[in-house]
Amino acid sequence: MQDILFNFISRYVSLTNDEKNAIRSLDLFHSVKKGTILLKEGQKSQNSYFVLKGCIRVYYIINGEEKTTAFYTELDALTPHCVVSKAPSQYYISCIEDTILAVSNADMEAEINCNFPKFESLCRMLSEELLAKQRIDFDEFKTSSPEQRYLNLVQKRPDLIQRVPQHQLASYLGIKPQSLSRLRARILEKSKA
Amino acid sequence: MQDILFNFISRYVSLTNDEKNAIRSLDLFHSVKKGTILLKEGQKSQNSYFVLKGCIRVYYIINGEEKTTAFYTELDALTPHCVVSKAPSQYYISCIEDTILAVSNADMEAEINCNFPKFESLCRMLSEELLAKQRIDFDEFKTSSPEQRYLNLVQKRPDLIQRVPQHQLASYLGIKPQSLSRLRARILEKSKA
DNA sequence: TTGGCCCGTTCACTTAAGTTAAGAAAGAAT
DNA sequence: ATTCTTTCTTAACTTAAGTGAACGGGCCAA
Incomplete structure (x- = not known):
């Protein structure tokens, strides 16, 4: 350690x-x-x-x-x-x-x-590095939709999606658990088509 | 200075x-x-x-x-x-x-x-102070609706609403200018009633 | 003064998120 | 093994934001 x-x-x-x-x-x-x-x-x-x-x-x-x-x-x-x-x-x-x-x-x-x-x-x-990084994260959050934010998270922190319960992920993405469920179904639908 | x-x-x-x-x-x-x-x-x-x-x-x-x-x-x-x-x-x-x-x-x-x-x-x-403050701002953003975010801004940085054009404020709040316009009309409606 | 441009508002329509409720699935506890 | 709880999903409905278009006001420049 x-x-x-x-x-x-x-x-x-x-x-x-x-x-x-x-x-x-x-x-x-x-x-x-x-x-x-x-x-x-x-x-x-x-x-x-x-x-x-x-x-x-x-x-x-x-x-x-x-x-x-x-x-x-x-x-x-x-x-x-x-x-x-x-x-x-x-x-x-x-x-x-x-x-x-x-x-x-x-x-x-x-x-x-x-x-x-x-x-x-x-x-x-x-601190300076974290401040600048967090600023970028905040900016990305502001400038994207919940769906984009989810896809972004899949790219950047794929581990989180595995290790964290959905309802906690949802509020992390600024939405309700039901919306996350729906949004994921929507993405799956698109990738099939 | x-x-x-x-x-x-x-x-x-x-x-x-x-x-x-x-x-x-x-x-x-x-x-x-x-x-x-x-x-x-x-x-x-x-x-x-x-x-x-x-x-x-x-x-x-x-x-x-x-x-x-x-x-x-x-x-x-x-x-x-x-x-x-x-x-x-x-x-x-x-x-x-x-x-x-x-x-x-x-x-x-x-x-x-x-x-x-x-x-x-x-x-x-x-840096440490700004990092912690920005964290709180980000959290507030995540946990509130566009309307709440606007009202929050009116409280915390009333000067911004005066000195900044609406369409710039809108994306600052994570929404489109039209939505900000509508949202303000809605708030005005409520305060009348 | 006129024409063009930027800005904010409004409207009608579309899309997506919030809400409420119900049910299935997975885990934890006894 | 059974119950209880938590988690996730689905669905129907409501509400609000996104989209595209139009209008009016203000400002600047020709």
């Missing part, structure tokens, strides 16, 4: 052995069972997550209905809004598979950022 | 006079006329923008049609995807008003980040 993390980090900065040991000493890794809720609406968590294996999901409860807005899988990083804003969380985070996470908290990060400028550099680069 | 920038920065870090002078010496500020195109599809720009006054707009041209996906106004920062990915831009950026910008380029930033760790800290905090 450490190797996976260090490999990921090496895309951005190269760490000395001292720096690696500093990270190793942090007790970052946690195994989490499917169904575990990592964050609830109203809570003020300090934790950020990096997925080494498995899948976690962000969802809201709006008028008693679950609305799933994001999935994080292998090598995805997530700092919940409440960590940044210091306000109560508006959403839930749960594990939809048995998952292995690297968990860090804000205090820990602040300290490392102070002592290891390289780490702050890593965080900056990673 | 410098004061506006320094005030903004002071939300995140406090700068010494030396640091302020270093920034002053950079020749960041540019006045740009309404209609100017800052970035075109296919270009590989290095520039990031911070809006001091005015409004810039991100749009795609898809099947010959303009699709506006973002507006940046006073105190908004924008690092285009192509700066981060080093790939050609997929979108255009243009000024929809006479605008005053702070413009920085990647080389400049790299150098400052090296010499002023505080600046890198600022960039990290800003």
Whole structure:
């Protein structure tokens, strides 16, 4: 698991052995069972997550209905809004598979950022990259229809379609489960013709 | 204009006079006329923008049609995807008003980040904050209808509705101009009843 | 002043998503 | 093995967005 993390980090900065040991000493890794809720609406968590294996999901409860807005899988990083804003969380985070996470908290990060400028550099680069990527995702979402969004997802994250329940995928695509069902039938119809 | 920038920065870090002078010496500020195109599809720009006054707009041209996906106004920062990915831009950026910008380029930033760790800290905090905020915006978009999105916009960025043409607002809301027209008529109808 | 262009609105029509309800299929629990 | 629950699909109906076309207003330029 450490190797996976260090490999990921090496895309951005190269760490000395001292720096690696500093990270190793942090007790970052946690195994989490499917169904575990990592964050609830109203809570003020300090934790950020990096997925080494498995899948976690962000969802809201709006008028008693679950609305799933994001999935994080292998090598995805997530700092919940409440960590940044210091306000109560508006959403839930749960594990939809048995998952292995690297968990860090804000205090820990602040300290490392102070002592290891390289780490702050890593965080900056990673955030900037994620910000730009997410912007593109948002743009694609805005400029395409539900059907295009589904087809796009099939291309870009085919694994999600296998490992995630349809009704969660539906709200991820901004539609109702029934519409997703229908839309898939429609696509199948077209590909036959 | 410098004061506006320094005030903004002071939300995140406090700068010494030396640091302020270093920034002053950079020749960041540019006045740009309404209609100017800052970035075109296919270009590989290095520039990031911070809006001091005015409004810039991100749009795609898809099947010959303009699709506006973002507006940046006073105190908004924008690092285009192509700066981060080093790939050609997929979108255009243009000024929809006479605008005053702070413009920085990647080389400049790299150098400052090296010499002023505080600046890198600022960039990290800003990116993390924007990432989390944009996540919330995206979530709101996914979980609401065009009508709700419009009403939400009226609440959150009432200025945009005044300063931006309807057909650009429409694609910003993920719909066609005709639908926005109709939707507004519908809302007006309801408020009368 | 006229003509052209861009923009926003309206309308009629088409298409697709939301809603409500029902039923089949797959899993989990006892 | 049986029950209970959750998930997915289907269908009929409603509502809203997409499409194509037309009209009027405002603006600019000839």
